[in-house]
Amino acid sequence: MTFTHTPVMMAEVLHCLAPRPGGIYVDGTLGGAGHARAVLERIGNDGLLIGIDQDPDAIENTRKILGDHRAEVRLFQDNFTALPRILSELGIPAVDGILLDLGLSFHQIRESGRGFSFQRNEALDMRMDPTRKTTAGEIVNRESAAELARIFKEYGEERWARRIAERIVRTRRAGSAAGIETTDQLAELVRDAIPGGRRPDNRIHPATRVFMALRIRVNRELERLQFFMDRIAAEADGAIFRTGGRLCVLAFHSLEDRIVKQQLKSMASPCTCPPGFPQCVCGRRPFMRLITRKPLRPGEAEIAANPMARSTRLRAAEKI
Ligand SMILES: C[S@@+](CC[C@H](N)C(=O)[O-])C[C@H]1O[C@@H](n2cnc3c(N)ncnc32)[C@H](O)[C@@H]1O
Numbered sequence: 527m528t529f530t531h532t533p534v535m536m537a538e539v540l541h542c543l544a545p546r547p548g549g550i551y552v553d554g555t556l557g558g559a560g561h562a563r564a565v566l567e568r569i570g571n572d573g574l575l576i577g578i579d580q581d582p583d584a585i586e587n588t589r590k591i592l593g594d595h596r597a598e599v600r601l602f603q604d605n606f607t608a609l610p611r612i613l614s615e616l617g618i619p620a621v622d623g624i625l626l627d628l629g630l631s632f633h634q635i636r637e638s639g640r641g642f643s644f645q646r647n648e649a650l651d652m653r654m655d656p657t658r659k660t661t662a663g664e665i666v667n668r669e670s671a672a673e674l675a676r677i678f679k680e681y682g683e684e685r686w687a688r689r690i691a692e693r694i695v696r697t698r699r700a701g702s703a704a705g706i707e708t709t710d711q712l713a714e715l716v717r718d719a720i721p722g723g724r725r726p727d728n729r730i731h732p733a734t735r736v737f738m739a740l741r742i743r744v745n746r747e748l749e750r751l752q753f754f755m756d757r758i759a760a761e762a763d764g765a766i767f768r769t770g771g772r773l774c775v776l777a778f779h780s781l782e783d784r785i786v787k788q789q790l791k792s793m794a795s796p797c798t799c800p801p802g803f804p805q806c807v808c809g810r811r812p813f814m815r816l817i818t819r820k821p822l823r824p825g826e827a828e829i830a831a832n833p834m835a836r837s838t839r840l841r842a843a844e845k846i
Contacts, residue, residue, distance in 0.1 A: 533560030682739030
């Protein structure tokens with residue numbers, strides 16, 4: 527198996543996560559383990575890295591490339607929402623840092639054969655965790671036009687969501703029992719469905735948003751992130767972190783970034799009293815300090831070298 531991925535915003539991640547010798551760190555989205563390896567180099571022989579990824583390819587690759595590190599490494603093929611259970615199984619009450627680098631690895635897009643990209647003709651799968659039930663093909667071939675339109679609009683901000691959804695449903699009715707099975711079929715259908723879809727000078731492929739929306743739906747990406755952030759906030763006011771422990775999240779999609787922003791804000795100022803109250807009566811005290819008031823963005827040099835980094839936003843906070 528080849529596994530290619532260039533970690534994004536490495537210097538900024540290390541600055542915000544500030545891994546210290548002997549610390550316990552969680553990489554909840556191992557991918558190609560680029561960030562994980564850099565964390566390992568900083569935590570020394572006495573540190574512990576807990577690595578999680580829902581994709582078995584990421585776990586297999588990490589096992590290969592991190593084999594020679596002396597710090598302890600524990601790997602789990604799981605969703606990062608399982609972190610509280612994993613920590614309790616390991617008997618670890620709190621950690622020094624958690625990193626989430628959301629979205630897809632380059633390997634998943636280009637090498638996994640799971641239909642994440644319209645640039646390759648593959649089965650419409652799009653599951654990061656291949657043991658989960660629903661594939662992109664099942665969604666495209668089963669959901670109503672209204673639900674497909676909602677997915678394309680909400681997750682992909684696709685202007686022509688309804689048109690594309692209706693075209694899918696018409697094609698299903700007219701076509702074979704197998705329906706729309708491949709990335710090529712779906713990409714061609716989108717091209718035909720939208721005005722100007724076949725113009726040679728389209729700046730981005732007309733199916734870009736539809737593919738992104740389907741992937742977000744298949745993997746329930748926003749729901750999982752919301753659940754994780756809610757758990758972190760709820761766990762006895764951030765008890766999952768040791769004092770000084772840090773949470774760093776790299777988001778690529780504005781909806782992901784919104785979830786992270788809102789949750790970090792409420793951890794840093796959780797008071798729910800109306801603004802006019804003379805004093806706080808809800809008793810909720812801040813338990814995180816924002817390290818980034820505004821999200822950090824990759825520099826021009828990084829974007830030039832790795833255009834996939836372009837839309838990344840990094841937010842971080844520290845347990846007080
Ligand atoms: C952008 S890559 C991470 C790259 C990594 N930081 C590196 O340096 O190579 C994202 C990874 O997160 C995984 N992932 C996304 N959402 C996940 C979730 N909810 N639980 C576990 N893994 C997830 C994907 O399978 C993918 O391997």
